[in-house]
Amino acid sequence: MASIRLENISKVYDDEVHAVTDFSLHISDREFVVIVGPSGCGKSTMLRIIAGLEEASKGDIFFSDKKMNSIPSRQRNVSMVFQSYALFPHLNVFENIAFGLRARKESKKTIQTKVKEVSSLLGIEHLLRRRPKQLSGGEKQRVAMARALVRDADVYLLDEPLSNLDSQLRASLRSEIAMLHHTAQKTFVYVTHDYTEAMTLADRIVVMKDGVINQVGTPQEIFDCPANTFVAKFFGSPQMNFYECRHNDADVWAGIRAEDILIEERSVDDAIESEVLMIERLGHESLVHVCTEKGQFIIREKGKVPYEVGDRVYIKPISQAIHYFDRESGIRIS
Numbered sequence: 001m002a003s004i005r006l007e008n009i010s011k012v013y014d015d016e017v018h019a020v021t022d023f024s025l026h027i028s029d030r031e032f033v034v035i036v037g038p039s040g041c042g043k044s045t046m047l048r049i050i051a052g053l054e055e056a057s058k059g060d061i062f063f064s065d066k067k068m069n070s071i072p073s074r075q076r077n078v079s080m081v082f083q084s085y086a087l088f089p090h091l092n093v094f095e096n097i098a099f100g101l102r103a104r105k106e107s108k109k110t111i112q113t114k115v116k117e118v119s120s121l122l123g124i125e126h127l128l129r130r131r132p133k134q135l136s137g138g139e140k141q142r143v144a145m146a147r148a149l150v151r152d153a154d155v156y157l158l159d160e161p162l163s164n165l166d167s168q169l170r171a172s173l174r175s176e177i178a179m180l181h182h183t184a185q186k187t188f189v190y191v192t193h194d195y196t197e198a199m200t201l202a203d204r205i206v207v208m209k210d211g212v213i214n215q216v217g218t219p220q221e222i223f224d225c226p227a228n229t230f231v232a233k234f235f236g237s238p239q240m241n242f243y244e245c246r247h248n249d250a251d252v253w254a255g256i257r258a259e260d261i262l263i264e265e266r267s268v269d270d271a272i273e274s275e276v277l278m279i280e281r282l283g284h285e286s287l288v289h290v291c292t293e294k295g296q297f298i299i300r301e302k303g304k305v306p307y308e309v310g311d312r313v314y315i316k317p318i319s320q321a322i323h324y325f326d327r328e329s330g331i332r333i334s
């Protein structure tokens with residue numbers, strides 16, 4: 001059982017790299033929190049601070065109200081999947097997975113059973129006798145995950161555990177992780193830069209940029225009410241469309257998702273005249289790219305569309321679905 005409280009955590013490397021700035025977050029016991037953000041925004045640094053592998057330059061960290069700042073990693077009962085796998089090169093896959101169990105003096109029988117269980121879950125039973133250097137990147141990643149999940153820890157920290165897998169395996173392991181969290185009833189902190197992973201796995205998402213939290217919320221809150229243009233662009237595929245407009249007498253950015261724009265063949269009130277530039281036909285849906293005097297837009301239509309490249313059409317953002325952001329700061333205007 002462990003809740004985690006992070007209070008005003010900052011990390012500066014070598015007196016100059018501000019990796020994390022003033023990060024505060026309360027993670028409930030058994031919560032699944034996903035930290036997302038672009039490369040270099042401080043995600044791994046934050047996980048390593050929670051794990052006790054990195055010391056914060058400022059701030060406090062608590063596990064269930066116990067201050068952990070100076071408690072060494074091995075006494076925190078956390079289990080971590082590293083972005084770089086960090087497998088022991090001289091041990092075979094079985095021994096890599098069993099390592100933490102042996103350290104905890106589990107019986108031979110328990111070790112056999114647990115390693116078998118987790119290897120079958122991750123589809124690596126046929127690799128148990130191999131050394132890490134005889135594995136592909138995706139196989140190493142699965143072994144690293146098995147090694148972390150086999151242990152009975154209070155907190156699981158996963159740093160981009162699916163990044164090296166093909167899309168099918170990624171999708172199936174994503175569901176496995178969700179189910180595992182459901183059955184294990186443990187606290188998970190998961191790092192990714194994949195917004196679909198964040199949306200499907202998280203109880204709550206933390207969006208980071210340049211070491212700073214930009215928004216914390218449930219997947220739905222973040223999708224429905226992005227706090228600024230950065231979050232709005234990060235969550236959604238295709239990216240939200242942006243255009244300049246006037247709203248309540250101010251110059252603002254308007255943002256509209258591809259599915260919240262209607263296409264009309266004839267001019268209607270407030271419709272924007274446009275020309276079809278390209279159509280991505282994906283079977284179940286079509287993404288229509290158009291060019292207007294306000295810039296380019298992508299519109300999502302169900303199924304097939306009757307348009308061709310070069311057609312003149314009229315597009316109309318659904319007014320209730322428009323998000324407005326301050327032109328200078330990019331912050332959402334409520």
Ligand SMILES: Nc1ncnc2c1ncn2[C@@H]1O[C@H](COP(=O)(O)OP(=O)(O)OP(=O)(O)O)[C@@H](O)[C@H]1O
Nearest residue numbers: 013014017019038039040041042043044045046193
């Ligand atoms: N040991 C270190 N010494 C100096 N700078 C570091 C060190 N580790 C990380 N950094 C810097 O701190 C910042 C945050 O790094 P971090 O690894 O936390 O990013 P990340 O969000 O995990 O990125 P990625 O998605 O690429 O893994 C980066 O600018 C990085 O270059």
Ligand SMILES: [Mg+2]
Nearest residue numbers: 043044045083
């Ligand atoms: Mg990282």
